[in-house]
Amino acid sequence: MSTALQYLFDALSVGSLYALGALGIALIFGVMRLVNFAHGDVMTFAVFVLIAPTIEAVTRLWVGAWPTPLLVLSVLAVGALLSVLAEWVLFRRLRKASPATAMIASFALGFVIQNLLLMLHSSRPKAVNLWPQLNQPVEVLGARLPALQLLTIAVAALLLAALAWMLRHTRAGIEMRAAAEDFQMARGLGVKANRVIMLAFALSGALAALIGLLMVNQTGLVDIRMGAPMMLVAFVATVIGGLGSLQGAVLGGLLMGAVSTLLQALLPQDARAFRDAFLYASVIALLLWRPQGLFVTGAQRQRV
Amino acid sequence: MTRISSILAWRERRLDTPLVLSLLVLALAAAIAVSGTAAMQRTACEVLIRLVAVVGMYVFIGNSGVISFGHIAFLGVGAYAAAWMTMEPGIKQQLLTGLPTWLGEASLHWLPASLLAGVLAAGVALVAGAMILRLAGIAASIATFALLAIFNVVYSNWDSVTAGTSSIVGIPTAVGLWQACLLALAAIWLAHLYSQSRFGLALRSVREEPVASRACGVNAWRQGLVAFVISAALCGVAGALDAQFLGVVSPDAYYLDRTFLCLAMLVVGGMGTLTGAVTGVLLLSIVKELLNQLESGVTLLGLGIKLPAGAQEIAIGLLMMAVLVWRPGGLLGTREWGWPGRRGARGGEGAVPLARAA
Secondary structure: OHHHHHHHHHHHHHHHHHHHHHHHHHHHHHHHOOOOOOHHHHHHHHHHOOEOOOOOOOOOEOHHHOOHHHHHHHHHHHHHHHHHHHHHHOHHHHOOOOHHHHHHHHHHHHHHHHHHHHHHHOOOOEEOOOOHHHHOEEEEOOEEEEHHHHHHHHHHHHHHHHHHHHHHHOHHHHHHHHHHHOHHHHHHOOOOHHHHHHHHHHHHHHHHHHHHHHHHHHHOEEOOOOHHHHHHHHHHHHHHHOOOOHHHHHHHHHHHHHHHHHHHHHOOHHHHHHHHHHHHHHHHHHHHHOOOOOOOOHHHOOOO | OHHHHHHHHHHHOOOHHHHHHHHHHHHHHHHHHHHOOHHHHHHHHHHHHHHHHHHHHHHHHHHHOOOOOOHHHHHHHHHHHHHHHHOOHHHHHHHOOOOOHHHHHOOOOHHHHHHHHHHHHHHHHHHHHHHHOOOOHHHHHHHHHHHHHHHHHHHHHOHHHHOOOOOEEOOOOOOOHHHHHHHHHHHHHHHHHHHHOHHHHHHHHHHHOHHHHHHOOOOHHHHHHHHHHHHHHHHHHHHHHHHHHHOEEOHHHHOHHHHHHHHHHHHHHOOOOHHHHHHHHHHHHHHHHHHHHHHHOEEEOOEEEOOOOOHHHHHHHHHHHHHHHHOOOOOOOOEOOOOOOOOOOEOOHHHOOOOOOO
């Protein structure tokens, strides 16, 4: 029983990270049909402000030494600002371009950000130990879980609820949903395109930064390449959820978490190293059955 | 009617684009072979191998308009296949215990090994592409990214066959400038013949007008798959050449960095045309070499200049973004090169690729 519970919590905590990642990608895809390959690198950039730039092996905390609330806020702000800056400098000029052109530009941007970090911090992974007490195990219903896992689940649940509320009940949220549904129509009805897109980018960047913070606490490391694996899972989650659907992205992320935990539990010992390969392969197989994504609705279907 | 279409078909089937491009490549290779230093010859060989890879990517990306992030996986598949086929049997059987006996005892010449590596990559592409190409434009691109990740996970962990993340060393380095040049020329001609064949035309019609081409009886999935397999074969050959040029393979050599570089070359030159693919490789390779020099430090007008590591990728990334913003068709535009004075054939809107449907 407690093992099953353990797996459930594993699945939920991994899944909620994936869900937040997928949401960040879906928010931007929704308003401007951009598949943002730089998302993972925005996350990496945001957590790298925790440490002072140096190419030496020792890590010196920078923002990481600040009081917790200020630290969290600054990291989120850096993520949001970088994301908005990317929109302002690059993606704004690509609004009329085809989705493929914009996608490949975001891929290039991700590389530029990553190599900027390489320049400032060198390519060595660096140890960052922010809140060691979070790795203490906590007893819940007979299962022993790291406190961080509970925190991850709680933060994700809270954020998802807050976002859902915002999207339904605030003017900005409603505008954003309208823009995702039909951008031209929304503009015609007085939605300010730039504002909505900026907001989507800011939210997405802040979400990325948050995932970064949670991940750093899990691994105790920052690495200039930490963005890519996260981003890939998040992408695949948005595809299974149906590109552009926010609920789909969240459900897709949770599903990826569940499948990866299941694989971890069920695969024989020597096949475990190949878990991610099985994960992606199973997801591609899933898409054969529903190429539009699992949770897609009529309005979001791609029209030919 | 038949007359007109046959004339059009004839006009389309001109061979001056690959001829001009092959002469260009041949001239550059010859110039470097005759007058270049050993280091320059090695660089030129690298460039030619890259040319095979990027032309391979063009066959799929250029004609289908679907961006693939997964083609570098085929390079990796080809590189490892070449290692399995050409290494000294004694060393190989000791290092890679999981190889089947017939492969463990094999010790092939570089050319058949490279071609067979291409066949293996094509086989992998047939299976993977059959699934991935069921998806529409953007979703297919993401699935190709997943393919790259699958390759990396599998080859990094399949210790008995790939030696895991530690590299395989001791592959005979039979490939030099001329070997690479031969296959680069072959790649250019194959890519041209494909894109002028009815398969290539059908796939480009899908790229331009998915609905109309379907109404004309074009099976988009099948045409995409044909291009995917051919381009994977070329990439597999490129990987095999790479392995037999360097003598070393490791899974991380065929991952995101290489994907970025090859895509940048395709984009900067223009992904809709063969001319773009070839010139993109040549242009960016020159830029990359210059930056390489700057990163290792040079003295210019008495000033020591040394760029920090990473400057190269940043510069290439910025160049790529600039091209995408201001010249989405690529620096060379959307026309193929031909003889001077003759208007080149249009590579088409492929310039602005993909799936307006998406």
